[in-house]
Amino acid sequence: MSNTAGTDDHGRILIPHEIRERHGTRYRIVERNDRVELIPLQDNPIAGLRDAVGDAFEGKSMREIKQEPYDTDRRNE
Secondary structure, eight states, X not given: OOOOOEEOTTOOEEOOHHHHXXXXXXXXXXXXXXXXXXXXXXXXXXXXXXXXXXXXXXXXXXXXXXXXXXHHHHHTO
């Protein structure tokens, strides 16, 4: 699906109603070399993270997820 969005006098992006209904009202703006992308954000950031990385953290607690980078650094010393 393709749609066109414009900006108002203050530079705010006007997202069509159908897209807001489907994807919500919060987006991360990602600037690429040749384009700008809007990535929908979920109300629950943890659920959004889990959606983004698939099952990579399946069965792990938030404490384990937060600790893992520190454990990896220690193994590389």
